[in-house]
Amino acid sequence: MSTVTQKNFASRNRRRQSEFRKQQVIDATIDCIDQLGISQTTLARIAERSGLSQGNVVFHFKNKDTLLEQTLMHLNEEHLANWRDVLAQAGNHPRDRLLALIEASFAPAVFNRRKISVWFAFWGESRSKAAYMRICGANDQAFSNTVSELCIALHGLSPGRLAPQTAATSIEGIIDAQWQNLLLGPPGFKRGDALAPVIELLDCIYPHAG
Amino acid sequence: MSTVTQKNFASRNRRRQSEFRKQQVIDATIDCIDQLGISQTTLARIAERSGLSQGNVVFHFKNKDTLLEQTLMHLNEEHLANWRDVLAQAGNHPRDRLLALIEASFAPAVFNRRKISVWFAFWGESRSKAAYMRICGANDQAFSNTVSELCIALHGLSPGRLAPQTAATSIEGIIDAQWQNLLLGPPGFKRGDALAPVIELLDCIYPHAG
DNA sequence: GTCTATACGGTGATAGAC
DNA sequence: GTCTATCACCGTATAGAC
Numbered sequence: 001m002s003t004v005t006q007k008n009f010a011s012r013n014r015r016r017q018s019e020f021r022k023q024q025v026i027d028a029t030i031d032c033i034d035q036l037g038i039s040q041t042t043l044a045r046i047a048e049r050s051g052l053s054q055g056n057v058v059f060h061f062k063n064k065d066t067l068l069e070q071t072l073m074h075l076n077e078e079h080l081a082n083w084r085d086v087l088a089q090a091g092n093h094p095r096d097r098l099l100a101l102i103e104a105s106f107a108p109a110v111f112n113r114r115k116i117s118v119w120f121a122f123w124g125e126s127r128s129k130a131a132y133m134r135i136c137g138a139n140d141q142a143f144s145n146t147v148s149e150l151c152i153a154l155h156g157l158s159p160g161r162l163a164p165q166t167a168a169t170s171i172e173g174i175i176d177a178q179w180q181n182l183l184l185g186p187p188g189f190k191r192g193d194a195l196a197p198v199i200e201l202l203d204c205i206y207p208h209a210g
Numbered sequence: 211m212s213t214v215t216q217k218n219f220a221s222r223n224r225r226r227q228s229e230f231r232k233q234q235v236i237d238a239t240i241d242c243i244d245q246l247g248i249s250q251t252t253l254a255r256i257a258e259r260s261g262l263s264q265g266n267v268v269f270h271f272k273n274k275d276t277l278l279e280q281t282l283m284h285l286n287e288e289h290l291a292n293w294r295d296v297l298a299q300a301g302n303h304p305r306d307r308l309l310a311l312i313e314a315s316f317a318p319a320v321f322n323r324r325k326i327s328v329w330f331a332f333w334g335e336s337r338s339k340a341a342y343m344r345i346c347g348a349n350d351q352a353f354s355n356t357v358s359e360l361c362i363a364l365h366g367l368s369p370g371r372l373a374p375q376t377a378a379t380s381i382e383g384i385i386d387a388q389w390q391n392l393l394l395g396p397p398g399f400k401r402g403d404a405l406a407p408v409i410e411l412l413d414c415i416y417p418h419a420g
Numbered sequence: 421g422t423c424t425a426t427a428c429g430g431t432g433a434t435a436g437a438c
Numbered sequence: 439g440t441c442t443a444t445c446a447c448c449g450t451a452t453a454g455a456c
Contacts (some may be wrong), residue, residue: 014421021421037338039249042449052422058451060421116335125336126394127245127327137394161414166407169391173383176390181379183337184347197376203370203415224439231439254430263441268433270439 021060022070025050029071034117037124038068044159069131072122076139079110083143094154095209098171098202101147105175106194116183147175158208167205230268232280235260235267239281244327248278248335279341282332286349289320293353304364307417308381308412311357315385316404326393357382368418377415384408 009073028050043064047054048080061067083104090100126132151164151171160167179196203209238260242251253274257264271277293314300310313320336342361374361381370377388404413419 017421027386035338037335039335041288043309043451044449054450055424055452056422114261120337121334125247127248128245128250133394140394161445162410166410169387169407170380170384170411173385173387174380175383176386177379177383180386184343184350197379200330200372200376201380227439253433254431264432265434265442274432415443 010159018060021052021056023053025057025060025067026071026074027162029067030075030114030118033071033121034114036123041068065131068122071118072132072135075115075119075122077134080139081127082107082109083146087146093204094150095202098147098150098154098198100197101150102171102175102202103142106178106191108191111179111182111191112193113182113183119179120183126129144168144172152210154206158206160206160209162205170201170205171198174201213306214319229264231266231270235262235270235277235306236281236284239277240285240324240328243281243331244324244389248331251278275341279345281328282342282345282365285325285329285332286345287303290349292317292319293356296379297356304360304367305412305416308357308359308364309409311353312371312381312385312408312412313405316401321389321401322402323393326389329389329395364416364419368416370416370419372415380411381408384411 014107025046028046029041031049032045036045043057045053046067047057050057057067058064061070083101086100086104086107087097090097109115115145122132123136128137148165148168151160151167154160155164155167162170178198181189182191234235235256238256239251241259242255246255253264253267256277257367258268260267267277268274271280296310296314296317297307300307319325332342332347336346358375358378361370361377364370365374365377385408388408391399392404398407
């Protein structure tokens, strides 16, 4: 093996290691925000949960603000990748694609108390933090647009009982309501309970699409 | 005027004055949370905006935590009083009452960017703050229950296209979506745009209730 | 890369005069 | 009730050894 190849290999490993550390810290940050809220999430506590020293945490993320932003980005990309993947594998019929999008919203990777808790925490601060707004906004907008387009397409195929934009708002609204239900609703509420009402609403809006 | 009456009078004035001060501080707190977020809302800034000294702010609320809690309570009671009043003046037909509840959700006193911003901020922290959860929960639950009951009643009169519980979730969901729209949606979105889609959905669910 | 130690500023809360 | 002055603490970020 040449020296050059060895160097590249080592460099890749270092990068891998660095990514691993970052992921470790981001996980700890998510834990903290979930259990303590953003206002009580400190570098010291994040360091404790991640097992690293406080200095090391700062070393990897420069400062607390960027750590929080990257945590939000991570959550965001996870959600984005999830629904884009599911959509890519879905059929061509708008109803199928809409359904895929709905199911993606309830995928275990995103639809769990820990993640949603953190999501809402960032959301609550987003109005006053331009960075959060930008990060959330991009994904949110893309999701909304996709839902809207599918409602328009579906409306073209088999006219629904609501104007496409109203349909889109209703569907997004009930999805959000289920997220909220999981987070704050009855303790018995579980993942499996979320889907049925959304589909019931979808079928009500587009009765001839099944 | 007797001494006793004078004393009562003076006491009443003192209480009035105290209430006025508290209101003043709560308003400043709402401003701060709206513009800076909860994490950047400090006693110093609240004092500055309210025109009082920091010491005086603490004097009236004991400490920062109870100030924030009472700010949330104030918001909550405002919302609660609003929809209860509107409901009391509404007709007997469940659809009218449901409509009243919807309109109450968009009343200027609650449906404005400043208030909703603060509302969401508290909401985001509520999972990790038991006090917030209790305060929000009480109102939220009452509102949800009322919507559910009305949907059940309406369903009895003229069966809707959705199970009552699904209908309730859908309606609450689209209301929340409009709140969110006002806060984060297009800048052009205004109060008057919020009502129509909700009514459209309501009519879709209960087509024979008009 | 990782740690410990520390400087620095900001924050909540108190004391005491008026 | 209201203010100013002050304190003790905590949280972030940096410095420097390894």
